[in-house]
Amino acid sequence: MHDRADLLVCGDHVLPMTDGLPVLADAAVAVRGRDIVAVGPRADLERAHPGADRISGGIVLPGLVNTHGHAAMTVYRGLMDDVPLHEWLVKYVWPAEKRFTSPENVALGTELAVAEMFASGTTTFADMYFFENEVGRVCAEAGMRVLLGQAVLAFETPDAPSADASIETGAALAAKYGGHPLVSVSLALHAVYTVPPEKLRKGAAMAAKWDVPIQIHVSESRREVADCVAAHGVTPPRLLADTGVLRKGTICAHGVHLTEEDRALIRDAGAGVSLNPESNLKLGSGVPDIAALLASGMRLGLGTDGAASNNDLDLWDAVRLAALLPKGRDEDPTAVPAREAVRLATRGGAELLSMGDRIGTLEAGKRADLCVVDTSSPHMTPLFDPYAHLAYGTRGSDVVHTVVDGRVVYRDRRHATIDAAAVAARVRALAPRIAESAGLRGPARR
């Protein structure tokens, strides 16, 4: 039969994240090739597809979508913490990047990142970095869905002498990956403080021409906003609107310091914000007003940011903070309920990355991107509401299976497409040289 499934993913609870956010008890997702062909009662689907491969667990939900980060920066994870941002960049990150951000190390760091993300249920990530061609290659091989973002800055970077050269690289990526099943392309204009208005305009025109989304850091810190107002007389979102960068599908990373007018601008443009609360806290950027962002009605997703400022790529931490921080910030225990936080990490993220037509919900006709969470351990017992456990109790290590584009990339907590131990060993071998170059003393071994 032509609709015979290859794979059944069964759960005590299946959360398809469709409208109304239903919970299906004793249900299953039937997968054929890359696609979901049915979601329904487990017994019915088992009867209909007797020969299918089968994986199962406590909660089945769409794979997590990590909407902002710099995957290859895993090699700089915890390089230096608890120092002011400027000192951190100038004394540690930039010197290390100058020396170590090569095509080989971007591939290596991305492999480590993909291993970490699969193991915590992430099936798609948006990247903003250098040598993005390597990132695309690694993701295509490992079976990860990715939105590449060639970073554009006004000065020399590890992979380009100028902003114009970076935009050229973006053009080549867009041409190369058009129609690829896993790899999509965006243009990553770094920020208003690193890309001058004329290059913002040029980048916006190019993104429109290639029909790809733009990623950009927006209003991350109070200082960024003040400097933009001082230099240009307007807030970063207004400057982006004026230069054409704020358009349908633009992904504004952070949005910690937005005015009500900024939020309306972003929403009305059909753009959205990638919330990275853990990075915002760690770098001292502030506490994003997630309740106000939600109330604005704009597109919203969650991100981890890079491992140098988080220090991990476990999106469950972002889910938890998205549910917890607004409650504490506004002293309101009803702010951002658990299911809303889970929606942000899945369907919300897919829509933010303009992938809502393909992923983000479990429905027949969409690509089969999903993860399965174990609920048998003490910290998940008892279970009254699966959304509550996902928002307030789940850690990356509770993920037992991860499926991307119909392929089981992580099964029974083992990687099927990456030799994670070998990748980790290669990163550990590189680490002492990075530590030495950054002038660090002390332990640099695992």
Added chain:
Amino acid sequence: MHDRADLLVCGDHVLPMTDGLPVLADAAVAVRGRDIVAVGPRADLERAHPGADRISGGIVLPGLVNTHGHAAMTVYRGLMDDVPLHEWLVKYVWPAEKRFTSPENVALGTELAVAEMFASGTTTFADMYFFENEVGRVCAEAGMRVLLGQAVLAFETPDAPSADASIETGAALAAKYGGHPLVSVSLALHAVYTVPPEKLRKGAAMAAKWDVPIQIHVSESRREVADCVAAHGVTPPRLLADTGVLRKGTICAHGVHLTEEDRALIRDAGAGVSLNPESNLKLGSGVPDIAALLASGMRLGLGTDGAASNNDLDLWDAVRLAALLPKGRDEDPTAVPAREAVRLATRGGAELLSMGDRIGTLEAGKRADLCVVDTSSPHMTPLFDPYAHLAYGTRGSDVVHTVVDGRVVYRDRRHATIDAAAVAARVRALAPRIAESAGLRGPARR
């Protein structure tokens, strides 16, 4: 030889948490009976103790000390979330407790809590609940160090008709457990809004007479402070000082809304605060000013609070929030460095519970309470600074071994003293009745 060790705990990095917070590379902790007999280079200790049992891993540190919670409330984990505090208590928690908080269910919920805490590296916890005799029995059997806290409230509770009766129960506990190697006793006066001043005075006098610490919820919410000022003309800490409750060793849980004068009162009394940031966020109580509390010089530890308001007992979440929240709250990336957050969870907690003479650091002569964290997985790779990984990357599931009072209670991620699967199954069997009693519909199975 009389100083022959039974057990060697070896680490790539050993953090003894002694003054200066040193990092010992390739080191070990030698244990004989209940005690640490040496901390030093791994090779030396292996040579000196060739016959000792051996466990090892990436980072060895003192066991975590969870300074506030209600362990048996694990059976109500996630019973209802995202509702206002009063509705949560009146409609869900109190009706459930009235019907289900029996000696049997307190023992069951505590067993589940102990299994969860061992599996995340916690070796001591302070409890505040009912039927504390059961809590003591479970901990003694499982090998957990505990500070019992018989809860005193002015009205009928699941285990007592009155405050006076609860104080009597506390007296019996203090007599029973005097000199016990694992079980210590405190008196848990619930809060200024549930215990009237005359009972606070009586409780304080009794605690002084038995020479045990007092636990009490203090300035958890803005409303608690406002009500106290309206009723008594003073803040909760001042009322506690006036009634004798604020004395050496008193453990003030929460302290979210403290004035500078409040902080000075607590510090000068030789008391301290148990920080429970995750619970404070979830219940909408607010964001504690951890930097100001640290600056005051008072005793400070971390806690999870009960599983009904967290929703897990993983103290690593509290470590991370203690490091992250002050940075975001004050927009200062240097606030509460990683090592300070780790210190709070170990040595700080031990000192807060008046156990600093026995536990909290790894030194010869102290009890052998410690945990071992694996650092081989992708999210812990590479490693530049073990403190950074503990504060920003470690989850409970990274703990591989836990030792309490010289006994390996958790080894290679398996419980040695508790049948965790059987306990979880018993809690799952109870859950549908709890859900039904609370008027909940929907999934209550795992």
